Amino acid sequence: MQVAGADAPAGEEISKAEVALYDRQIRLWGLEAQGRLRRSAVCFDGVKAVTLEACKNLVLAGIGHITIHDSRPVAAADLEVQYYFQDGDMGRPKDQVLAERLRLLNPRVDVQAQGMDRAFDVVVAVGKTGSAAQAVAERCRQRGEKFVAADSFGLFGYLFADCLDKHEYLEGAKEGAPPQKATAAYRPLAQSLAARPDVANVQRLQRKYPPLVFVCQALVAGDSVEDEMTAAALEAAVAKTLQERDIPRGIVDGDLVGRVAQSWGAEIVACAAVVGGTLAQEVLKIVTQKDMPVNNWHVYDALRGDGITCTL
Known part of the structure; x- marks a missing residue:
């Protein structure tokens, strides 16, 4: 990917200013991967503490677009675990408040609070269970969008990834060899649950x-x-x-x-930060196509201090 002038519009080449801003991560995963990240669109369906943590990391990394979808009003309990929310936000839609605060972190990232009618590279369903979770998962399959389910509650958390039947990525170099192209197949949520x-x-x-x-x-x-x-x-x-x-x-x-x-039903900031950081990492793997994303479950137990990945 070519580096364009400092005022290159969104969707075109990475500007020199962006190269300077994201220098460390470009050194880590390369200019091409940063370009994929810059062109990607991710939707978070549901606002909880883990949503804030994941979105914060993605915005700082320079993702292209984030849609946040959750019109429930900010409540007193939210102020205890979502540090971007303030007393004056009480009663306002959660997605609008979080979008406003995230824009302040990185004005180069397009952050919106709106519906889910546009196309996304990844849709993240936060805190959804039963038919609500499976409806989002099935819609993503039909539209060819990668799907992630995630939640953090008390001292536990999980994420599930469905990157469709064929996800292409670059495996990390081993013993000085160049990265190799690879593919992985993923199960739909309904199949994994059964x-x-x-x-x-x-x-x-x-x-x-x-x-x-x-x-x-x-x-x-x-x-x-x-x-x-x-x-x-x-x-x-x-x-x-x-x-x-x-x-x-x-x-x-x-x-x-x-x-x-x-x-269950409680949120602890420290646990949400760990699960949200892992969630952001896996979304970055999906959109940059660097290394294989979780296939397909990752669970975190803060009491044991470990996160374990397995395939079901």
Whole structure:
């Protein structure tokens, strides 16, 4: 990609001013990848603390366009976990307020609060469960848009990525060799939620899959998920999904279910920052086509201090 003059309009070559501004990351992933990032459009459907964290990172990286979609009014609880919101924002639509604050971070990025009728490279559904999550996922498949589902609640978080049947990317160079082109196939959300692992032994299952992923899948799959859940209700939802998929119930213990139930419906800034940073990283991988994005689940447990990726 050629470097244009300092006043190059959006969508054309990267200007000299942009090269200077994004110098460090251009050195990391190259001018061509920065150009893809600059031309990309991402939609965040749902505003939570994790949305703020991911959007902040993408705006600072120089993404081309972000649409934020969530017309719910700012409430008192939002002021505790979304530090861009202020007392004077109470009652205003969340998407409008967040868009205004993000524009101040990087005026070169087009940030809008509007509908989802335009085409996007990636659509991120934040905090959606049941038929609402699957409706967004199916619409993305029909339109050929990459899809990510994500959430952060209490001390836990997850993200799921569907980069369609063929995602092309460059693998990182190994032992001095140049990066190589590669492709990866992804499952739709509905297929992943119904997937039956080919491992029947509980111990082997636990080595291959973090138990937390099955709890997160039960939450994403459930239409009856409440803002607050008892451990008994969540345990029943997890048991139902495991039984339907012939997965041994013993893979998920009651202590984990209880901790997740206590966290559900709450937001903690520190956890949202970690999950949001991971989410932004995976969106960057998708649009720059540098390295393979998560395929297909990533779960984070702040109590253990680790994030684990697996394919289901």
